[in-house]
Amino acid sequence: MDRCKLYVITGETYHPNRGLLEVMESAILGGADLVQLRDKDAPARELLEKARALRELTRRYGVPLIVNDHPEVALAADADGVHLGQEDAPIAAARELLGPDRLIGISTHSIEQARAAERAGADYIGVGPVFPTATKPGRTAVTTSFVAEAAAEIRIPFFAIGGIHPGNAAEVLAAGAKRLCAVSAVVGNPDPGAVCREMRSLIERSERAASPEDAAVRERAKEVTVNGVLRTTEAGTLLELAAEFGLADKNAVAEHNGEVARKAYWPFLPLKDGDRIEFVHFVGGG
């Protein structure tokens, strides 16, 4: 979760002529590193089907998947977690259902709600809507002043959300956000990947301007290509990288710079900048 910087939420009404998976794959290839399934209209069965399809896609790219509003769907689809609003199920109830390892995110609209979410054990919070947005019509914008308050005080990761696009992302980052979240700007664009690339490069530019401590962490990080997608990782070995993708204890094989890497060697295979890795994960022992 800590490494996630660009959270993209589904919004199928914004792309009536393109499929959900095609749009979200483009976003992932552009650098979306956390995905949420949000569908306020789908009946339960359809929502679960979409969650399972997105689970398969996101797993292929090592991207965590969150389901909006429905902890039971998150569990049934083996998603990484659930996102809850202030009027949704309380954190404790979701935690009981999902256990300690899955993620629980909460929407917050004030610093008091952000403090309460942190105390209640949320893994991350949404801070917004920062700007007015057609995706949540009628909601008062919290402005970048709440972003600044959260940056000064909240220790769990927070994602600024609401009306954010490449044209105003720098302002949100300057207010103290390290992570951004978007629906319409990404999925409503004919090229979701290009929008994600722009947003990622704004995030990276803002990180470069940040503290020397962060610079040291970045120095340890390396850029590798995993299943065709450029990723930044601090993993030192192939096994540590596989763990980031949830594959360390799965039936999987890897190719490392074109050579088959047997799983027994993963702990001893050091990763370096520019490495190319392909993971193949077998489901159901096949």
Ligand SMILES: Cc1ncc(COP(=O)(O)OP(=O)(O)O)c(N)n1
């Ligand atoms: C990351 C993130 N932040 C906020 C929300 C909004 O959740 P909620 O307030 O429950 O509203 P709905 O999305 O359910 O309409 C979110 N989904 N994700």
Ligand SMILES: Cc1ncsc1CCOP(=O)(O)O
């Ligand atoms: C779900 C949600 N919660 C707060 S703002 C928002 C909508 C974000 O969508 P967009 O990026 O299109 O403004």
Ligand SMILES: [Mg+2]
């Ligand atoms: Mg909700």
